Structures are given as C-alpha cells and as structure tokens.
Amino acid sequence: MDKLKEFYKNKKIFITGHTGFKGAWLCQVLLNFESDICGYSLKAEDISLYNILKLDEKIKSIIGDVRDLDRLKKAIINYNPDIVVHMAAQPLVIESYNNPVYTYETNVIGTVNILEALRYCNNVKSFVNVTTDKVYENKEWEWGYRENENLCGYDPYSNSKSCSELVTYSYKNSFFKYESSPAISTARSGNVIGGGDFSANRIIPDCIKSASKNENILVRNPNSTRPYQHVLECLHGYLLLAMKQYEDKKYEGNYNFGPNEESCITTGELVNMFCEIWNKDEDKKISWYTENKNGVHEANFLKLDCSKAKSILNWKSNWNIQKSIEETVKWSKAYIEKQDMNIITDNQISGYFKI
Numbered sequence: 250m251d252k253l254k255e256f257y258k259n260k261k262i263f264i265t266g267h268t269g270f271k272g273a274w275l276c277q278v279l280l281n282f283e284s285d286i287c288g289y290s291l292k293a294e295d296i297s298l299y300n301i302l303k304l305d306e307k308i309k310s311i312i313g314d315v316r317d318l319d320r321l322k323k324a325i326i327n328y329n330p331d332i333v334v335h336m337a338a339q340p341l342v343i344e345s346y347n348n349p350v351y352t353y354e355t356n357v358i359g360t361v362n363i364l365e366a367l368r369y370c371n372n373v374k375s376f377v378n379v380t381t382d383k384v385y386e387n388k389e390w391e392w393g394y395r396e397n398e399n400l401c402g403y404d405p406y407s408n409s410k411s412c413s414e415l416v417t418y419s420y421k422n423s424f425f426k427y428e429s430s431p432a433i434s435t436a437r438s439g440n441v442i443g444g445g446d447f448s449a450n451r452i453i454p455d456c457i458k459s460a461s462k463n464e465n466i467l468v469r470n471p472n473s474t475r476p477y478q479h480v481l482e483c484l485h486g487y488l489l490l491a492m493k494q495y496e497d498k499k500y501e502g503n504y505n506f507g508p509n510e511e512s513c514i515t516t517g518e519l520v521n522m523f524c525e526i527w528n529k530d531e532d533k534k535i536s537w538y539t540e541n542k543n544g545v546h547e548a549n550f551l552k553l554d555c556s557k558a559k560s561i562l563n564w565k566s567n568w569n570i571q572k573s574i575e576e577t578v579k580w581s582k583a584y585i586e587k588q589d590m591n592i593i594t595d596n597q598i599s600g601y602f603k604i
Contacts, residue, residue, distance in 0.1 A: 252492075253485075253488055253492060253602070254281075254602070256492045257279060257282035257283070257284045257488070258283045258284065259283065259285060260332060261329070261330040261332070261372075262284050262286050262287070262330060262331070262333075262334065263287050263325055263333045264276065264286065264288045264290075264333075264334050264336060265288075265289050265315055265333075265334070265335045265337035265359075265363060266288075266335070266336035266337035266338060267288025267290050267299070267304070268293035268294075268297065269290065269297075269299075269337075269340070270298055270441075270447075270448065271336055271441065271480055271484070272288065272299070272336050272337075273293075273297065273298040273304060273445065274480045274484060274594075275334065275336070275487070276288065276302075276304050276307075276308055277302055277304070277594055277595070278488070278598055278602070280308070281595060281598050281599065281602070286307075286309065287309040287310075287328040287330065288304075288309070288310045289313050289321060289324050289325070290310075290312065290337055291314060291337075294447065296447050297445075298445030298446070298447075301445060301584070301590050302590060302591055315355060315359030315362055315363060316354050316355060316358055316359055316362065318362045318365060318366070321362050321363060321366050322362075322365070322366040322369060324366075325363075325367070326366070326369055329370060330370070330373055331372060331374060331495070332373065332374070332375045332376075332377075333367065333373055333375070333431075334376075334379065334487060335359075335376070335378045335379060337355070337359055338379075339352040339355045339406065339409075340406070341406060341448065341451075342404050342406045342407065343450045344406070345404055345405035345407075346404065346405060349405040352406055352409050353405065353412070355409075356406070356410055357409050357413055357416060359413075360378060360412075360413040360416045361416055361420075363378075364416065373431045375491045375492075375494050375495035376433050376434070377435070377436055377490055377491050378413060378414075378417045378433075378435045379436050379438070380414055380435050380437050381406075381437060382394070382505070382507060382553050383406070383407035383551070384402055384407065384410045384413075384414050385400060385551075386399040386400065386401035386402075387550075387551060389550045390550070391550070392552065393507070393513075393552040393553045393554030394551075394552070394553055395554045395556070396437075414435050417433060420433070421501075428498070432494035432498040432500065432501040434491075434494055434500075434501045434502055434503065434504065435504070436483070436486060436487050436490060436503075437503065437505050437553070438482075438486065438505070438507060438553075439475065439477060439478050439507040439553055440475045440476060440478070441478060441479070441482075442477055442573055443480035443481065443573075443577050443580070444576070444579075444583075444584065444597070445580065445584075445590075445594075452468070452516055452519065452520065453577060455467070456520060456523045456527075456537075460524075461581075461585055463531075463533045464535065465536050465538055466523075466524070466535065466537040466538070467537070467538060467539070468517060468537050468538070468539045470516055471515060471516050471520070471537075472515055473515060473516050473551075474513060474515050474550045474552065475513070475514075475515075476507040476513050476551065476553050477508060477513075477514065477573070478506075478508040478568075479568050479572075479577070481568070482506065482508065482566055482567065485506075485564065485567070485601070485602070486504065486506030486562070486564050489562050489563075490504055490564075500561065500562065502557075504557055504561075504562065505553040505554060505555045505557065506558055506564065507552070507553030507555050507566075508566050508569070508570060510552075511570070512569050512570035513552045514570060517539075519570070519574070521537075522570065522571060522574050523578070524537060526574055526575055527578055567601060579597075580594070580597065
C-alpha cells in the first residue's frame with residue numbers, strides 16, 4: 250500500500266461524482282495520500298458523507314451536470330489533471346424504472362461527454378470509467394461473470410451502464426488507440442457497503458435507518474445473492490488500476506473488482522450478520538422480516554470472477570463480509586453518537602490501507 254500513497258502524492262486527480270457516496274470516500278482516501286483533487290458533480294444531498302466530512306473545504310469542487318458538455322470540458326481543461334476517475338451516475342435500479350430517460354442521459358451521454366472532454370486535455374495519462382457488476386447479461390448461473398462475458402443489463406440502470414461500457418470501448422478504439430493517448434479502462438464492482446451511505450432503497454442504509462429507530466428491518470429480496478463488499482475494497486481496485494495503467498498502458502482494459510467467494514451471500518444472510526453485529530451492545534434486539542410484493546425486476550443471482558484483477562494487477566480483497574459489516578456498523582454508530590467522523594473515517598482508511 251506504500252506504493253499507492255507514494256504514487257498519488259501530489260498527483261492531480263479529476264473525479265466526476267465526487268459528492269456521492271463512493272466519490273466522497275475516494276476523495277478522503279486521496280486526501281490521506283496527499284493528492285491534489287478536483288471534483289465535478291451535482292450538489293451533495295444535505296445529509297451526505299461529502300458534507301459530513303466537509304470536503305468542500307479540502308478540495309476544489311465544481312458543481313455541474315455531466316450532461317453539460319461545455320461546462321464539463323471547460324472544467325477538465327482548466328484543471329489539466331494527470332488522472333480522471335468517472336463515477337458520476339444515476340446509480341439506483343429502482344430509480345431507473347421511475348426515471349429511465351434521466352438515467353440514460355446521465356449514464357450514457359455523461360460518459361460520452363467525459364470522454365469527449367478528455368480529447369482536449371493533453372496531460373491526462375489514465376482514465377477509469379466506474380460501471381457496475383450489473384453490466385453483464387445475467388443468466389442466473391452459479392459461477393462468476395468474467396470480463397469477456399456478454400454485456401446486456403436488464404433494467405434501465407444496468408443497461409445504461411452496459412451502454413457506458415460500449416461508449417468507452419468505441420472512444421478508446423476511435424480516439425485513444427495511440428501510444429501517446431491516455432490509458433482507458435472500465436471497472437466493474439459489486440454491491441458496495443460502508444459508513445455514510447444514506448441512499449434510499451439500498452439494503453445497508455435501510456438496515457441502519459431501521460436499527461437506529463429500534464425497528465425491525467424490511468428486506469425486499471432476502472434470497473438474492475450479491476457480491477457485497479466494503480467501499481474501500483473497490484476503491485483500492487480503481488486506484489491500483491489507475492496507477493498501473495498510468496505507468497504502463499499495457500494494463501488498460503476491463504476489470505472486475507468483487508469479494509471472494511465466501512463473501513458472495515444472500516441479502517438475508519447479509520441482514521442476519523448486520524443484526525448480530527448491531528445487537529451486540531444494544532438492549533433492544535432488532536431482526537428482519539419480508540413481505541411478498543410484486544416489485545420491479547431485480548436479478549436473483551449475481552457473482553463476479555475477479556481472477557483477472559488478482560493475476561494482472563495483483564489486487565486482492567482485504568476485508569471479508571464480516572469485517573466489512575463490522576466497520577460499517579462502527580462508522581454508523583459513531584455518527585449517531587456525534588463523534589468526529591473525519592477521525593473515524595481516516596482510521597478506517599488507515600486500517601484498510603495500513604498507512
């Protein structure tokens with residue numbers, strides 16, 4: 250991990266979606282690495298990790314929409330970064346059913362715009378487009394999807410991210426195929442958990458919301474299997490990939506970043522573990538229940554094969570699902586108790602990266 254910190258010190262990193270959950274964690278990690286950071290994103294929600302950590306005071310922040318090509322292009326040209334990480338997205342499956350046009354505009358045209366802007370920025374050497382494990386055509390099989398599997402997400406969110414992958418492929422081959430061009434990659438990660446996620450219709454935020462009120466947890470799809478992982482796990486993968494391809498373009502490509510086999514569990518098992526960990530120091534014990542409702546389509550079984558990232562990038566999962574939930578509960582209880590969340594967050598980052 251010392252190599253990562255050494256590499257990112259004083260590097261100029263441009264991040265789209267920096268006000269989101271993943272983006273805020275990435276900013277805090279890079280601040281620990283002493284990077285120079287510029288973010289471009291929509292305004293943060295009032296209750297958000299970005300605001301809790303007061304990141305506005307620590308980085309250069311531009312409030313803008315990735316659908317606005319002119320503003321995005323101006324921002325990236327003026328900052329002239331070394332590395333670009335594209336995380337801006339409409340990231341929720343259920344929301345994509347409610348607002349499919351906005352989802353496609355943000356996730357597809359947003360990708361077109363950041364890559365188009367990249368064509369006019371001569372200093373960038375490394376670009377990572379963060380997509381999702383849901384880009385694959387889900388056949389509900391028992392083994393993990395590999396990077397060469399067919400891309401064809403089912404719902405508007407998943408499908409828009411499949412399109413984002415195809416846009417990246419086209420731009421890479423059409424405009425960035427030369428040795429002097431920036432290295433271009435996509436990163437596909439599993440369902441992330443961690444402290445500071447306040448999103449609606451995500452299982453761990455739903456768990457924390459209910460548990461903090463001493464209420465039992467409603468679980469929509471307890472039998473769905475997902476590659477759950479702590480947010481620091483996939484961020485480690487993105488940073489490692491961005492560094493490796495910055496140093497040598499041969500590393501560019503498409504990569505899965507997911508948990509080990511034992512951490513691919515059902516949502517019911519995840520919530521069981523959450524309740525057990527949450528209840529340790531609580532007088533009132535919470536549990537969970539489910540209701541049979543006809544909701545929108547969501548995949549039942551989804552796993553990733555991460556052999557490529559492990560063998561080529563030497564990436565590995567550091568925290569199993571038990572540790573990931575423990576750290577998430579620890580962060581959430583500290584937040585409820587109004588502790589200094591910069592200290593709590595930095596302690597988890599230093600514990601993960603051993604810095």
